[in-house]
Amino acid sequence: MLLADTQLSAPVRRTQPAVSAAPEPPAQWHRVLTVLADVSLLIGTRNVWTQAATHRISLALVISVCYASVLGCGVLALTVRSRRSLARVDLCVLVTGLILAACTAVLFHRGSDEAALTTQAARELVAGHGIYGHAWPWLFGRDGVAVTPTVTGGYDYTYGYPPLAPLLTAPLLWLGHGAVPAIAVSMGALLAGTVVLWWLLPTPWRSAATMVCLGFSFLPMYGRLGYPAVLALALLVPVVVRWPRIGRGGRLGPAGLAQGACLGAACAAQQLPWFVAPFLLAGLYSLRRGELGARAAAGLLLRFAGAAAVVWLLINTYFLVSRPGAWLEGIALPIIQGAVLHGQGLVDVSLYLTNGSDRIDWYSHASILLLAGLLGLFVLFIRRLGPAATVLPWCAFWLATRSQDGYYLMMTPLWLAGAVTAPHSEFVRAWQPRPRLLSGPRRRPARAAAAGLLLVPALASAVLAATGSPPLDLRVTALKAGERTLTRLTLRVTNHDDEALTPHFTLTKGQGMYPYFSVLRGPATLPAHTTAVYELRPPGGSYALPHRHQRVRLRVFTASPQTLSSAYVTLPTA
Secondary structure, three states: OHHHHOOOOOOOOOOOOOOOOOOOOOOHHHHHHHHHHHHHOOOOHHHHHHHHHHHOHHHHHHHHHHHHHHHHHHHHHHHOOOHHHHHHHHHHHHHHHHHHHHHHHHHOOOOOHHHHHHHHHHHHHHOOOOOOOOOOHHHOOOOOOOOEEEOOOOEEOOOOOOOHHHHHHHHHHHHOOOOHHHHHHHHHHHHHHHHHHHHHOOHHHHHHHHHHHHHHHHHHHHHHOOOHHHHHHHHHHHHHOOHHHOOHHHOOHHHHHHHHHHHHHHHOOOOHHHHHHHHHHHHHHHHHHHHHOHHHHHHHHHHHHHHHHHHHHHHHHHHHHHOHHHHHHHHOHHHHOOEOOEEOOOOHHHHHHOOEEOOOHHHHHHHHHHHHHHHHHHHHOHHHHHHHOOOHHHHHHHHOOEEOOHHHHOOHHHHHHHHHHOOHHHHOOOOOOOOHHHHOOOHHHHHHHHHHHHHHHHHHHHHHHHOOOOOEEEEEEEEEEOOOEEEEEEEEEEEOOOOOEOOEEEEEEOOOOOOOOEEEEOOOOEOOOOEEEEEEEOHHHOEEOOOOOOOEEEEEEEOOOOEEEEEEEOOOOO
C-alpha cells in the first residue's frame, strides 16, 4: 500500500551545456593563395604613391591606407582560424586592389592609340558621322600616342574595332578631352570583370582572381591605356566560368541565354573573342552530344549561338546598314591592314636573327593554319584538351606577324576561369569523333599521325617564313650628318627577287621602329634583278645619332609581296 501510494523519483542527472563544434580551419594552400594575391598588389604601387605625393596628396594618403590594408591582410591570412574569416580577408584584399587600381587610373590616364581612336569614334558617333573608313591623323604624334606603321609605307589612322566600345564611350564624353572617356570605359570594365570573376569562382580560389586581374600591374596597365580588348575580356568572364555546364540537361535557361548574349557582346567589342568563340562552341556541342545525342545537342548549340548572334547584330546593325562596306573593312582591319612585323613570337627570327625574309606572308598563313589545326585537335581529343579551351586559341598568335604578348596577357583571367571551373572531370563523357581508323587496334599511332597531319601545315608554313632570304641587298654609300643628327642617307639597293618591289625605308634602334624616311632620289618601284641608288631624308629633316654601343639597323619593307630586308649600318655616334 505504501509502495503503491509513494511516487518513486529517480535522481536527475545534470547535463553540461552543449559545446559548439570548432570551426573548420582553412586549407594551407588557401592561405598561401591569399598571401600571394595580397603581395601582388605591392608591385608598382611605390611609383604610384610617389606621383601622388607630388601631385595629389589626398590620393597618396589613400594609397598609404592601402599599404596598411595589405599588411593587415597578410597577418590575418596567416592567423585566422575559420574558412569564413579567411573569405572575409579575401574580400578585403579585393577591395584594396580595386582602390589601388582606381587611384592609379586617376594619376596615369594618357591612354594609347586605341583609346584615342575609340574616343574620337565616339565623338563622331555623337555628331552623326560614320566611325569607319575615316582617317584621323591629328590624333597621333602628340602626347606620346603611338601609330601603327604598315608595309605600304604609310600608317593606320582609322578605327579598326567593332562598335561596342565607342557606343559605351559616347555617354562619357563629358569626362574631358583626350582619351579619358575611353579609359573610363576600359577601367570600369576591368574592375567590374574582376568583381564578377571573384564572385563566380569557388570561395577558396577567389583571391586568384584578384591576383590575376589586379596584381602584377599588367592588366590595370592595359585598362589605363583604354584597350577595347579589356571590355571584351570583362564580357567573356561570365561566359567562360563553368562553361562546360552550359545547357546541361538539355535546357539553356535564362543563365545560358545570358552567357550567349555576353559572348555576342564580347565579339562586338573587339576581335580577340572571335578566336576563342569557335573553341567554346565546338566544346559545348561535344559535351552536350555526349549527354543528349546529336540532334538535341545541335538544337541547343543553335539556340546558344543564336542568342550570341542576335546581340552581336543588334550592336552592329546601325553601322552595317548605314555603310556596310566601310563597316566590314573596319571590323576586319587588324587582320587585313598589313601592319609591319612586331612582337615576341617567331617573327623575331626575321627581325633580329637574320636580315629579313621574302616570304613574310607565310607567317600569317602559319598562324591561320595553326588555329585551324588546334581547333581540329580540340574536337578530336576534347576529353584531354577540353580544359585548355581558353588557352589554345592564343597559341596561334605566336606565329603571326603581330605576335605581341598583349594578346596573351589580356586574356589570362580566362585561363584562370578555365583552370578552376572546367576540370578534366567535366569532359569525361564528351563526344569525340572516332573514325574507324582512329578506334582500331592500331589507334595510338593513327591518332598521333592525325595530330601530326593537323599541325604539319602550320609548322611547314612557319619554316618557310623564317627561312626566307632578304630580296634586297642594301649598301650605304654616303651619309650627311651634323654633330648630333643625320640629315641624308644614300644607299645602293639591288633587287634579287623575280618581281618588281616598291621599297619603304626606315631605321630602327632595338625593337622600336622610326617613322619612314622620304625618298628624295630613286625609283618608286625597283624592277626585278636591277640596282638603283636611293637618297633618303629622315622625317622632320633629321635623325638623332645613336649612342656608343647602340646598333642601328636599316629596314626595308615591301607590300606586294610582303618582304623585309635589313642591314646593320654604321653611323657616327652622338
